[in-house]
Amino acid sequence: MWNRKQLKKRGREALKKNWWRLIGISLMLAFLAGGMRVIYRTPEGVAMVLDVNVRTQSNAHILNDWFSSVKQSEDTQTGQILGFLGEHYTPKKGVLAGVYNHMTKERSAFFGLLNALNDVLFKDKITEGVLILIGALLMMMFQVFISGVLQVGYCRFLLENRIYGQVRLGRLTFPWRVNRWKNTMLIMLKKYIFLFLWDYTIIGGFIKRYSYKMIPYIVAENPDIPHREAFLLSRQMMKGNKMRAFAFDLSFLGWYVLDLFTFGILRRVFLTPYMQTTEAELYVELRKEAFEKQIPGIHYLDDKQLYEDTGLEEYPVERYKLYNPKVRKWIRLKYDRAYSWSSLVLIFFTFSVIGWLWEVSLHLFGDGVFVNRGFFHGPWLPIYGTGGILVIVLLKRFAKKPLLTFFLAIVVCGVVEYLSAWLLWEIKGMYWWNYTGYFLNLHGRICAEGLLVFGLGGCAFIYIAAPFFDEIYRRIPKRTARILCILLLMAFAADIVFSLIHPNSGAGITDYQAKASLLQTAMCF
Incomplete structure (x- = not known):
């Protein structure tokens, strides 16, 4: 028993x-x-x-309704600090900016966060019914095919x-x-x-x-x-x-x-x-x-x-009795592995193409228009590939400490993004992205919101994405892999030369206010 x-x-x-x-x-x-x-x-x-x-309602909704019905008789020390910050610094863009502004407005970190979440989730009442319907269908499919x-x-x-x-x-x-x-x-x-x-x-x-x-x-x-x-x-x-x-x-x-x-x-x-x-x-x-x-x-x-x-x-x-290498190979995602140069090249282009698809999709579904994002004309954003490869090469030795890896990935990816924006400005005098107005941005080139995403993405590169793609690319014959790498590098080199003369620019690509980042610098510090 x-x-x-x-x-x-x-x-x-x-x-x-x-x-x-x-x-x-x-x-x-x-x-x-x-x-x-x-x-x-x-x-x-x-x-x-x-x-x-x-x-029933979630705890956040219940507590938020309770907070809204209670009248605060006096301001706390924390509320005074948040009120002071709200008077002197008000970012306008991004999710973190919305959270920060709610906190300073409510003079409460916790309930400001609750109101920010409610604002994001339920502000647009017109589309709420459509979202609920789509969500129900997706949840049903998820339950049937994946969840169990x-x-x-x-x-x-x-x-x-x-x-x-x-x-x-x-x-x-x-x-x-x-x-x-x-x-x-x-x-x-x-x-x-x-x-x-x-x-x-x-x-x-x-x-x-x-x-x-x-x-x-x-x-x-x-x-x-x-x-x-x-x-x-x-x-x-x-x-x-x-x-x-x-x-x-x-x-x-x-x-x-x-x-x-x-x-x-x-x-x-x-x-x-x-x-x-x-x-x-x-x-x-x-x-x-x-x-x-x-x-x-x-x-x-x-x-x-x-x-x-x-x-x-x-x-x-x-x-295991069902194990059959001829039918199904068990891919082992070992992050502490040695990557060949051909695998690193292919992973670089994989991450670059995925980054390009991600940003193009944001504009396509958000604004309804196709925008070829990036400085280059090809279907790649090398800043994603460069950041991914640097994270893999430099931080693999720290991978046994996930929390440390997360913060180091923020540093590495932040440096790459800042230097890339600075270099493009120095060479062409244009911005291909600008975080002016975002919460805790630096010269409009990096911001806290983006760095957090980079930290999570860097960990995903090390622990999951890079080992997964490496397992796939190892199965490509060495001669075929070398030829493929050479062809990709030649195409990329040609794109670099052409883009330095005729950079990819226009609506949705470089239409950012160049002077705005200089004004934001004084507001951040």
């Missing part, structure tokens, strides 16, 4: 192994899904006690994390990599449909959530399991354990109460990954009991390498 305290103890030990990765995955899934509840919702027991309803499969991939990550010290982020795509995503999707879709129908009964939905609780872990261990067997096995494993699992969820209630005082921060950085690692331990214990009882269908749970100490640092994927 499993013990709650022992499960929590083992859950905390598993959490310590990959705490940063678990936090990152939780935040990433929350971002992709539009809320943590899509992948891992509040435990049923806690939700029942706290009377949580996912269709990601949940199973995350359960796979949690199970491997118990035994092995190194677990790759690529385990999130486990069902796709073993080419069993269709079966996984159908099982999870069936689960969602059943729960949806059971919710119309008085108490059936609550009970069935516990009956189906182990399905994602069962599929994570064996994505080849038939639909009916997965449901039957989960019901049998939870038979006699549903009430204990309910009490198990209730044991986290104190953490949820404490989380209310941190406005959700504690839940993101500790509570959510802690509950997930502990739930994985619950599955392991129920699996052990199922083998002892020899319940029907238990033979499908046959991945012994998830539970036996093999002495390896990483799960041996080549021993």
Whole structure:
């Protein structure tokens, strides 16, 4: 019989192994899904006690409405400081500028942030209905094709994390990599449909959530399991354990109460990954009991390498029964790798083209016009490629410290962007971008908002994008890769020569006020 305290103890030990990765995955899934509840919702027991309803207003809206109804009798010291800043510095452009101006206007950092979010999300009432409709359709497609499969991939990550010290982020795509995503999707879709129908009964939905609780872990261990067997096995494993699992969820209630005082921060950085690692331990214990009882269908749970100490640092994927290198290769995104010169050249052009597509898309969908962004005429923005390559080459040695890497990426990318803007001004006397009016900008060449994006992008380059593309480019024959690099460099060199004589300019490219940055300098400092 499993013990709650022992499960929590083992859950905390598993959490310590990959705490940063678990936090990152939780935040990433929350971002992709539009809320943590899509992948891992509040435990049923806690939700029942706290009377949580996912269709109610968010905490931000409730607190904002409460704040608006309360009349402040006197100004605090913080309010006086914010009021002073608002009188002497008022940026006009960008998301951070809107947040800053709301804070100084409300004379409260917290409620100013809430009002800024409300302003961004709900100001345009005309398009609200269209956005809701589009969002509902996208959410439905996400739930059907991606969300359930990601949940199973995350359960796979949690199970491997118990035994092995190194677990790759690529385990999130486990069902796709073993080419069993269709079966996984159908099982999870069936689960969602059943729960949806059971919710119309008085108490059936609550009970069935516990009956189906182990399905994602069962599929994570064996994505080849038939639909009916997965449901039957989960019901049998939870038979006699549903009430204990309910009490198990209730044991986290104190953490949820404490989380209310941190406005959700504690839940993101500790509570959510802690509950997930502990739930994985619950599955392991129920699996052990199922083998002892020899319940029907238990033979499908046959991945012994998830539970036996093999002495390896990483799960041996080549021993997995569904692993077939001729059909599906498991790409390992190792950031601590050596890049060949041809791979670096191809990655440079890849990042440059992606940057060009990004900026062109912003104008195309924002203004409805096509604008060939950048100083050059070709479909590339080398500032993105240069920043990406410098981040990879210079910061790879610091990659084991993600927070340090983030700030160093801000410095590297900020220097590249500032020097690029300064050089273009000195050579051609024109601006290809100007951040005048943005929050905390420097001479209109860089700004805080852009630097934060560069920091996140730099980390994405090091940990995900560069290793991913390097894996692809390594498969290109060396002779073909060299020829491709030479052709790209020749085309780029020709573009440099032509653009130095006839730079790409015009509406949406260089129509910025050159003098505005000089005025903004005095306002910033």
